[in-house]
Amino acid sequence: MNLFNIIKNKQEYWLVDQIKKEDVSTELYIRELTGILGDWDRLEIGYLSLLMDEQFESWLLDKKFNKISSIVEYTRKLKDLPLTNDQIVWHSLAEGLIDDQAYAELYELCRSGSANKNTKQTIAQIMSSLENELGPEWHKHCYYFLKDGAFAGISIPHIEMGTEDEGRLFYFGVVPELRGQGIGAQIHRVSMVLLKQFQATYYVGSTDVNNANMIKIFEKNGCKLRDRKGIYKIVR
Template sequence: MNLFNIIKNKKEYWLVDQIKKEDVSRESYIRELTDILEDWDRLEIGYLSLLMDEQFESWLLEKNFGKISSIVEYTIDLKELQKTNNQMVSHSLAERLIDDHEYAELYEICRSGSANRNTKQPLAQVMSSLENELGPEWRKHCYYFLQDGAFAGISIPHIEIGTVDEGRLFYFGVVPELRGQGIGVQIHRVSLELLKQFQATYYVGSTDVNNTNMIKIFEKNGCELRHRKGIYKVVSGAHF
């Protein structure tokens, strides 16, 4: 039974996300996660980051996981999403109007001052992860947005690994000086339209429970709360 999505980055980390299903027992989740942990430990991967329902928290803490924070997941059906008259100018990195280094710098600016409590990966690792997780055409998913000719923000829409139609944003962010002006709502809305172009039929977005600005963006664009999960982390060498 496939109860977790897993993104594997060579020997550095695994990202594991619980797929919440109503008809699956607690024991089934624990059994499958135990198998995943045994494989991860045997391969001596650097660390494992887990998104999982907080009802499992006591069991996870017993297994030497540390809790980082909690996140909320929002979702929206994209099938009926209508294209808006949004005037935001967008380009993909694949258009080669800017280079990878410039995009990485913009990424770093957008994530500065974030309310999310999850530990930031080094930027070089982030850029490596883009190709690893999105494939050789990863630049087609890397968008940046302009307001009056200046950089306003970025988003990276893609289809979630292991699915055929679940839309996700690898990252979404607004430059600090434009936050609080409604720019985030516009960029997020365009990103939903891009996901529909990528053949996503629904979108799942998540953010830290303390990131009230991002939660407002979800809600203003019609997304509804789906789940709350904890973020947990365990490092190589922990004993289960």
């Protein structure tokens, strides 16, 4: 039984996310995670980052995990989406209007000042992981948004690994000078429309419990609180 999604980036890190199922016992989750940890240690991977229900926290701390923070997950079905705002326009990186370096610089700008507490990867690590996590056509998933001809933000919609129709945003962000003006909610709405075009039937988004602005965007766009998980990390 697959109880965890795992994203593997060569020898640098593994990103592990618990798949919560009502009919699975605590013991079974611990058994499968123990096996994952054994493989991680045997293969000498740099670090492992884990999203998991906080009921396992004592066990994880005993296993030398450090708690980074907590996240909340929101979800909504993608039918009957609200109308998008025509004040912003968007393009995918696949269109070739800007290059990868320009997109990386915009990504770095959008994530500056983030309220999320999880340890940041370098922008070079992020860009190199896009193909690994999104596949060879990753450029088609990388969108940027313009308002009045200037960069406003980015989002990276995709189908979650191991599912056929769960829409996620690998990243979503607004440039600092446009925050607090409602642009984020507009970009988020468009991103859900793009997810629907990728054949997603529902959306799941997550953010740090302290990121009040992102939580407001979720709620403004009709997303409902689904879950809360801890962020834990173990380093070799």
